[in-house]
Amino acid sequence: MLKLGIDVGGTNTDAVLIRDSTEGAVLGVTKAPTTADVTGGIVAALRDLRETTGFEPGDIAAVMIGTTHFINALVEGGSLAQTAAIRFGLPATRALPPLVDWPQRLRTAIGGHSFLCHGGHEYDGTEIGPFDEFEFRTVLDKAVQAGATSFAVSSVFSPVNAEFENRAAEIIAEQLPGAPVSLSHEIGRMGLLGRENATIVNAALRDLADHVTTGLTRTVAEAGIGAPVFLSQNDGTLMDIDYARRYPVATFASGPTNSMRGAAFLSRTPSCAVVDVGGTTTDVGILRNGFPREASTDVSVAGVQTNFRMPDVLSIGIGGGSHVAQGADGITVGPESVGYRLTERALVFGGGQLTATDIAVAAGRADIGSAGVIGNSTRVAHLDPSLVEGALARIGARMAETVDRMRISAEPVPVVAVGGGSILVPDDLPGASEVIRPEHFAVANAIGAAIAQAGGEVDRVFSVSPQQREAVLDEARQEAVDRAVAAGARPGTVEIVDIEEVPLAYLPGNATRVRAKAVGELSLGGDRDA
Amino acid sequence: MRSTTGNTLGPAARGPAEVPAGAHRxxxxxxxxxxxxxxxxxxxxxxxxxxxxxxxxxxxxxxxxxxxxxxxxxxxxxxxxxxxxxxxxxxxxxxxxxxxxxxxxxxxxxxxxxxxxxxxxxxxxxxxxxxxxxxxxxxxxxxxxxxxxxxxxxxxxxxxxxxxxxxxxxxxxxxxxxxxxxxxxxxxxxxxxxxxxxxxxxxxxxxxxxxxxxxxxxxxxxxxxxxTACLRLGETYLAARSAPPAEFAARIGARLLSAARIDEIQPRRGATTGSVTLHDHATGAVVRVDLLDELLAVTVDGETVAATPEIIVAVDPVEHTPVRSDQLRTGRTVLLLRLPALHQWPREAARLVGPAAYGLALAPGAGFRAAGQETPQNPGAPQNPGAPQDPGTPRSPAAPQDPWAPGERGRT
CATH class of the missing domain: 3.40.1610.10 (CV3147-like domain)
Structure with missing residues (x-):
């Protein structure tokens, strides 16, 4: 079975062709510049891949696409829909209305339409107040008159009881048929402000998502490929294209997740530390059983606080373009960097700035791995060997320290070194059981997309009495499995990969937050009903 | 018991207190x-x-x-x-x-x-x-x-x-x-x-x-x-958080009890305490943390090294972000720290704030370390009432005329 993995980054669009996810033979890789319309880079990449591998479009079983397009759109504040943020919670929650802490620029970009209605629920699912249909219809009229075209609806404790959000969606569908509606209980987890913000971001991206998913589907079809198209989600699992159209926010962390999963897959080391050395920074992440460890703290995206689960990544200011200097306090490396101008400014490329890459070349490191020879090594032949040695030692020590801070046990971990500056990672990195430099690492993102599975997650508050604990956990597991199947997993292959229960403090009735995550092989080639 | 307000204000109503000039705002x-x-x-x-x-x-x-x-x-x-x-x-x-x-x-x-x-x-x-x-x-x-x-x-x-x-x-x-x-x-x-x-x-x-x-x-x-002590502790923490663990602990005046990975979590049930079992990388020790809403006690290889009302904190080993009891997860590594108390509870308060208040049977006296036993002192904390006053660290704007000079308080 052949799969196409495509990564649409801000600069490049990478595509890979692989045979079956478990054996994982990489049949071909390519890179093309990303175009403003997203699809141009894909067209070029697919054409090139077809020329180099000769694959038949009809043999492709699935196309997986990872993209940073939506998160970039939010960061840049472009192509965002006029969005109404409507919350049910009054008389509670009035002190912090929707959008209250958003950066002014983004708030303006989406129109700044913020509304509060009475209602919502308590933690036990009872109403804070009744649903006031007249009030909601009045708010809706105001929102429409103000120019809102996309609607984000949140309600207090909607992960416990989604009734108000669902009723609001019905009324919007009746008044404004076809208008995009984003409901907070379908998008975020407990914690009103973070969940609401994620919902508003999602709503603001719905027009763009419509446009992009339509373009992706058409582009793939025009290449003669009839296979289904999936998009990568934050947690490294897939969603089908219709789901992505409704939940573009679910792609936000897919970039680093795909990169790490791809690197682990290429090196056949599902539990490892991934050291990704770019031009300016080195990012270190940890994988367990092929999935990145999640950050414990809330993340802020473009200045908006959300409660997404993002991969836990630690960055240090050392990369291939880092300035290297001999000062009074010894040798320093970074954090200043020539960045993407490496090929103009570094010594080996005829520039005037001593960089980490120059040091690596002077030490003869540029010949190792798949990096090939970089620049002109005669331009760094004059460097003092003690400077070269000292700078390398400094870089190695910082990287070892970073890996050491991230790893979860005392035992040395396998380290997978990727990225354009990975020649800076020493083979004898302290704390590493081995340093693996996989082939094709430059397209790890696309590989990560290509190998992804379908997943489902539940994160809700259940009432768990000691006698019913197992029954409740089973209920959560079953719900996660059902969601994975709904997302496209083949029923027999779905496994629970994570389950946790956290009793809520100071609440009567044994209220417990249960989270379960299930992952399974994609159901392809008409075997979904098997 | 439900009441509406409506009682008349007494004649002693005096309005906002006057704040001395120079007080922190x-x-x-x-x-x-x-x-x-x-x-x-x-x-x-x-x-x-x-x-x-x-x-x-x-x-x-x-x-x-x-x-x-x-x-x-x-x-x-x-x-x-x-x-x-x-x-x-x-x-x-x-x-x-x-x-x-x-x-x-x-x-x-x-x-x-x-x-x-x-x-x-x-x-x-x-x-x-x-x-x-x-x-x-x-x-x-x-x-x-x-x-x-x-x-x-x-x-x-x-x-x-x-x-x-x-x-x-x-x-x-x-x-x-x-x-x-x-x-x-x-x-x-x-x-x-x-x-x-x-x-x-x-x-x-x-x-x-x-x-x-x-x-x-x-x-x-x-x-x-x-x-003020809380503000100072926070300032010190923010300045020290990127330091390596031992230095970080020293700078915030804490004792580093263990750096350990969570192996097993027994969740709390209502008012019944839960516990977390950890494995210390460096020493091989088995560490147990008892918890309810707060972290109540840390026991390393059978010896209780910190207990309520002492302040026990778990922080992330990378960025030293505090980890609350409900954020502990199997597989995570945390640093366990004991912060100096801001208040020396009298021993008579053991049944109220000591391990026994939570149904924990630990060694007698656990959590009630004598003042001065803790070194180094938390730079952000005021001196304990029973501890010798360090002339170099004024404890609060009111310190000079503080009526609770050592010995006058009767609750050690």
Whole structure:
């Protein structure tokens, strides 16, 4: 079975062709510049891949696409829909209305339409107040008159009881048929402000998502490929294209997740530390059983606080373009960097700035791995060997320290070194059981997309009495499995990969937050009903 | 018990306390340090400071809140203590507002028959370190620099004022809908159950105002200078957080007990404590942490190295972000730290705030280390009342004329 993995980054669009996810033979890789319309880079990449591998479009079983397009759109504040943020919670929650802490620029970009209605629920699912249909219809009229075209609806404790959000969606569908509606209980987890913000971001991206998913589907079809198209989600699992159209926010962390999963897959080391050395920074992440460890703290995206689960990544200011200097306090490396101008400014490329890459070349490191020879090594032949040695030692020590801070046990971990500056990672990195430099690492993102599975997650508050604990956990597991199947997993292959229960403090009735995550092989080639 | 307000104000109503010139005024720029210090003093509990910090940032934008030391208040000045009670998870969904706390204070004022002169802090650990300042913005009053716990504790009767036999009444609980319950009198043992019973009808969380006391009483039974100590601890933490673990611990005045990976979690059930079993990388030791809402005790290879009311903190080994008890996960590595106490609880308080208060059977005396036994001293903390005064570290603006000089307090 052949799969196409495509990564649409801000600069490049990478595509890979692989045979079956478990054996994982990489049949071909390519890179093309990303175009403003997203699809141009894909067209070029697919054409090139077809020329180099000769694959038949009809043999492709699935196309997986990872993209940073939506998160970039939010960061840049472009192509965002006029969005109404409507919350049910009054008389509670009035002190912090929707959008209250958003950066002014983004708030303006989406129109700044913020509304509060009475209602919502308590933690036990009872109403804070009744649903006031007249009030909601009045708010809706105001929102429409103000120019809102996309609607984000949140309600207090909607992960416990989604009734108000669902009723609001019905009324919007009746008044404004076809208008995009984003409901907070379908998008975020407990914690009103973070969940609401994620919902508003999602709503603001719905027009763009419509446009992009339509373009992706058409582009793939025009290449003669009839296979289904999936998009990568934050947690490294897939969603089908219709789901992505409704939940573009679910792609936000897919970039680093795909990169790490791809690197682990290429090196056949599902539990490892991934050291990704770019031009300016080195990012270190940890994988367990092929999935990145999640950050414990809330993340802020473009200045908006959300409660997404993002991969836990630690960055240090050392990369291939880092300035290297001999000062009074010894040798320093970074954090200043020539960045993407490496090929103009570094010594080996005829520039005037001593960089980490120059040091690596002077030490003869540029010949190792798949990096090939970089620049002109005669331009760094004059460097003092003690400077070269000292700078390398400094870089190695910082990287070892970073890996050491991230790893979860005392035992040395396998380290997978990727990225354009990975020649800076020493083979004898302290704390590493081995340093693996996989082939094709430059397209790890696309590989990560290509190998992804379908997943489902539940994160809700259940009432768990000691006698019913197992029954409740089973209920959560079953719900996660059902969601994975709904997302496209083949029923027999779905496994629970994570389950946790956290009793809520100071609440009567044994209220417990249960989270379960299930992952399974994609159901392809008409075997979904098997 | 449900009451409407309406009692007339007594003739002693005196309005906001006068704040001495030069007193610190809490401003938006103080929030990162205040939130960090409060989270550390939460000892793994006390709730997420996030929502109150946001509310307070908006509220302080209209003007700073003055801090006042209890000794700087006239003897008969009225201080009403406020805090958020109930589930932090409810707060994260239903939020709170300064108005809720204003209502609770007004209800207590109506029962006392006079206006409050300053707002008191119940609990300097966790989100309740921030709530009184929020209430103060709504009331137009200063906040007293001090508290009644010296950390976070789970119950509303674990207070220095309660230990010294002061009545919590009249007290009031108010929910976001404005539902108000005023309790005019009740036995000390009934305070906690009455508050909890009302919380059940109020969606699991509420604003609380209790212990209306004169400044004279607070000077004798409160814990002085803890808001300033919390700010200093937070500042020190923010400056030290990127240092390596041992240096980080030393700089915030903590003892590094263990760096260990969580192997197993036994969740707490209601009022029954839970526990976490960890494996120490470096020493191979088996570490056990008992917990309820806060981290209650750390036992390394059978020896209890820290216990409540000592302050126990778990932090992330990478960025030294504090990890609350409900954020502990199997497979995570944490650094376990013991912070010096801001308050030396008397040994008689062991049944109230010691391990036994949670049903934990640990070695006698666990958690009640003698003052001075802890080295190095927390640079951000005021000296313990029984500890020798370090002339190099002024403890609070009121330190020179502080009436609780060592030896005068009778509670060591």
């Amino acid at each position: 809490l401003a938006p720029a103080d929030l990162p340090a205040l939130a960090s210090g409060a989270t550390l003093l939460g000892s793994g509990g006390g709730g997420d400071v996030g929502v109150p910090a946001r509310l307070l940032r908006h509220a302080l934008a209209a003007g700073p809140v003055p801090l006042v030391a209890a000794p700087a208040l006239p003897d008969d000045a009225l201080v009403v203590h406020v805090g958020h009670v109930g589930a932090p998870d409810v707060l994260a969904e239903r939020l709170v507002a300064a108005e809720d706390f204003v209502r609770a204070v007004r209800a207590v004022e109506s029962a006392v028959g006079r206006r409050a002169d300053a707002v008191g802090i119940i609990e300097i650990g966790g989100l309740n370190a921030l709530i009184p300042a929020l209430a103060a913005t709504g009331l137009g009053l200063p906040v007293v620099d001090g508290d009644l716990m010296g950390r976070a504790l789970p119950r509303v009767d674990q207070l220095t004022l309660a230990v010294d036999g002061h009545q919590a009444t009249p007290f009031a609980v108010v929910d976001p809908a404005g539902d108000t319950v005023l309790v005019t009198s009740c036995a000390p043992r009934a305070v906690e159950p009455l508050v909890r019973a009302n919380l059940a009808a109020m969606g699991g969380a509420a604003a609380l105002a209790l212990h209306p006391v004169t400044a004279r009483v607070l000077r004798a039974s409160g814990i002085p200078g803890t808001l």
